Amino acid sequence: MPVLLEAENLARSFTLGRKGLFRPARQFNAVDGVSLSVNRGETLGIVGESGCGKSTLSRLLLGLLPPSQGSVMLDGAETTDVTPEEWRRLRQRMQLVFQDAAGSLDPRLTIRAQVEEPLRIHGLPLEMADTALDAVGLGGAMSARYPHEMSGGQLQRVIIARALVMKPEFLVLDEPVSALDVSIQAQIVNLLRDLQRELGLTYVFVSHDLGIVRHVSDRVAVMYLGRIVETAPKAEFYAKPLHPYSQLLLNSVPVPDPTRRKRARIVPGDPPNPADPPSGCRFHPRCPLATKLCREQAPELRDFGGRQAACHMIETARVAPKRAAVPTPDARQEEEVFA
Amino acid sequence: MTWLPVRLARAALTMWLVVTFVFVVLRLTGDPAAILLPDDIDAQTLAFYREKWGLADPLWQQYLKYWAGLLHGDFGISFRNDMDAFALVWERVPKTALLGGTALGIALFIGIPAGILAAIWKDSWIDRTIMTSAVFGFSMPNFFLGILLILAFSLRLRWLPSSGSGTWAHLVLPAITLGTGFAAQIARYSRSSMIEVLSRAYMRTASSKGTGPVRRVALHAIPNAAVPVVTVLGIQVGQLLGWAVVTETVFAWPGIGRLLTHSVALRDLAVVQCIMILLALTMVTSNMIVDILYGWLDPRVRVGAGTAQK
Amino acid sequence: MVLTVENLEITIDRPGRAPVRPVRDVSLSVAPGETLALVGESGCGKSMTCLALAGLLPRRGRISAGAVQLEGTDLARLPARQARQLRRKSVASVFQDATGGLNPVRTVGWQIAEALRLRKGLTRLEARAEAIRLMGMVGLPDPERRAREFPHQFSGGMNQRAMIALAVAGNPRLLIADEATTALDVTLQAQILDLIGELRDRLGMAVLFVTHDLGVVAQTADKVAVMYAGRVVEANNVRALFAAPRHPYTRGLMSALPRPDADEERLATIAGHVPPIDKLPSGCAFAPRCAEAHAICTSAAPAFTGSAACHNLAAGA
């Protein structure tokens, strides 16, 4: 499959509130050197905990925030240094679906007017809104309503329709269902998958929910404190995550099956402050495998047969899985069965 | 305590700005000697004073001298009664301080409890009564309230004097006049701040511990609600001084406000600039006090996020 | 049983409008050392039930029917003052927003000590020492120093630990955890779930765990009650419920969940959405969304028989 979008060494720093006139403002890197590529027609799931920079990354990919460093290429064409005018044209090809649906809609406009807005901006025929509204199941009388008259699930449909109305190729979905109840969430997830199949869309699906990411993604990337620590095809990732953080993350997810209770195998400690990241490998203070090397030197993403991970200890852990504090997933399964 | 030096620096900056502003305005509006001295002065005297005040020197020297003068309490001479401007103003300070302090006391004493009560019994008749009175209170123009009080208590009932400042009885009407609007403002701020606090999750935690209603309000709600009220108070002190000018005129109260009105009418600029600089000093001081209070009340300011994990 | 709730009904009075009843006919029970999970989607009445049990209903809300037996005493029938005293000693709550749940102008130690002074009548010094011990027990590092710090100096996970220390201060019989881990990241959630389980076993508390997350239920609960539109539609022990969910809503909920441990081709959905509490349909509230609904479902509310409240099950049994 051809690559549609490619990000190289993306970084974005923010300035924290200045503490006093005479002190330099503190900088922190919300995203710190992220490279990734998305193939046409696939879904790349980006997983991470709060504060890992996944929302910043999604805005960087779409040029909604200018990067401090690095570049994004769409279809082989650079998007980072183009004029605002060209950017506006590019927006027709790539769109963002927000987590906060209610907040991203103008409260004064009807649903139809919201979905028509991109067409007005780009001078396209307004009838195209009908197709988009029908596609998300909000055609007819529903489209005359205002946002405050609709439920959370319906609002999410509205912003999907608005994102689709210009027939983009590429969507970034930033936690699109995390605010919804399970039964509504399933409706939206199914809708997104149907749309992808019918329209040949390419998705980047950002979420903290490993269950949903498993359901929607073809490939998975795991973020920790502004960096990607592992990328892998979905099946391989869920069968056997390579990075210790991925392993602990996956192991922390409560499985909806009371016969498979996990014993407490917990990521120790709190996530560190993103404004003051640890030296070397950023996961080392919480990592059971950490060594002196990990404390001193940040690991690069390395290739392990079609998947990549940023960890110094992967080979060591593989050689002696029993010795490691974190058992491999296979060994874990047996231990975990609740007697 | 990193914020204290910063605040001091900011206060100094403000003072410097105000003084420089006054200096520049004085130079901009024409020959300072001509402005600071009465209009009907002859050219010889004018030249004498110009020499005496060093107005022939280069501007930066004048500026430094001006500062040096201020630091020694030399604000120039009031031409109206040929007195040292600073002495003239300083003499009035206790009167205005007494009036302003009493009014502020009345405002706090009435406004804060009223606001808290209204918030606790939100939407009840207590709340409605207090808030309706508050709307009337702060819509009432200072000068009009003063006149109504004079009509009722001095002219009709003859209980209290309508002007002057000799006895405590003289203080009653002006203090009420000046305090009413502020009591109303403070009641509104206290109420909204308190309502906000009462809806917070930690108030529910307090309930779930089994705290009684009095303890809950006194130990958990009020310390939190006080933070924004104190901030507002800092700004209100300035407004209070502003309205004191009007109140002092209505009741012929011999304070700084009345002096200011007179001096403005007569363009007695030495006095006006002296009052302006003292006023700026008062504002800066009251802001400092508010900042200190603020840090004392709110640990998030006092103990910075330095040791925080997040 | 620590807690037995029978046919609880909550009414909220609305000025100028008809009152609503967000919780109707709810019965539950929890034994010491046991965790009961109350599951449901937003607006199903699970949080309102919690607030009623903890005595924290909003001003216009009241328990309008039913019994709340706390170790044999019916709280609903007790005068307000005595009910408050009993709750103070025996019931503790942990809520979702731990950072917001702690008073920002008081030290964490002071807040825990206050609970001890109120619940156990300890002196200031005793309470302080006990607060520090509790902070250590919930896994807060360096409790001596941390007790003197303020909530804003703690991370979210640490604040949730502090809230738990505050809740278990004075050994309550019943701990109500209302979405206590919802706002936390999975790695922190695992820590906190573990801590609650450990404290339950150590202190012999009954735990009422309110959540919308079936994964959390499966991992922590002994018994489960599923709520929909203010009623319990199914209740069973956790293994039986997950092995064979009986109510169509429970089944729908389970198959709509994307699982982290298995692949599914397509998620099952439940059509429509939860009806607002003041516009409930007649009969079974789930009937308009139920694929198996019959005529009777829209006319009469089903009784709770066996482990679920559904006409189809009653007819089949």
Next chain:
Amino acid sequence: MTAEANIPARSRTISRPFVWMLSGLRRMPLLVTLSIAFLTLMLVVTVFGRFLQPYAFEQIDLLARMKPPAPLEGFTWTHPLGTDKLGRDLLSRLIVGAQTSMALTLLGTVVGAIIGITLGFVAAHKGRWWDEAIMAAVDFQAAMPWFIVALAVLAFMGNSMIVFLMLMGLYGWEGYARITRGLVLSAREQGYALAVHGLGATPRWIYLRHVLPNIAGPLLVQLTINFPSTILFETSLSFLGLGIRPPMTSLGQMLGEGRDYLISAWWLAVVPGTVIFLTTLSMSILGDWLRARLDPSLEN
């Protein structure tokens, strides 16, 4: 959600605050209705003032001096509100005085709003040093008692209409600036403005079509807060004899003049004072009501 659910949906753009206000008209409290009625009357006076006065306001009639107003003993129907020491008709003076005060206040409010809203937008849009500088000015303005600053400026510059108008225009701008900046930032950072930016809209499009209409409500509320203090600003200065001065007249000037006759003719002060009070009161009541309707956080 439930409260607004029965508002009829319309197909085209309609401002939501407007819909709210319309739907609220039926349930409007009596006090609010009276306030709107009084403000409407004041507005009519402002626009038509000089056509409404029964006499020329400066016309002297020494034969009819110090006549009391209507219900009091000794009044005449030719001067329903009585006359002053020079026999000038109080009703005519009141109308013209109100016209002056209202016109100045409206002008001052509008100028203040324009300055404040513009600077607020600039601060939010440009950020960095622009933001720092504008917010420093806002803090400075809020901390200094503007009334006293105005007195000092009148002393330095001399009393002229231009200076007076400038002072009124500069009064209260910081409130608008603060609100505008805050609303623009929050709209841009988390909400629909970012979303519309993502659709490819220009900043101009976003500000004019989305941000400005959505912050109109809170700005309107700010206007109802600013208006009463501006009219107090004008009347207080005129009352002290430092604003509007004879032969012109304004409510504050009338009150200041009437103050000298409290013993013999108290109505000379009380009548204009009551008009000022009713104006500020009406505006405050209207403002409170608008705020309660516009601010969803205040609803329950």
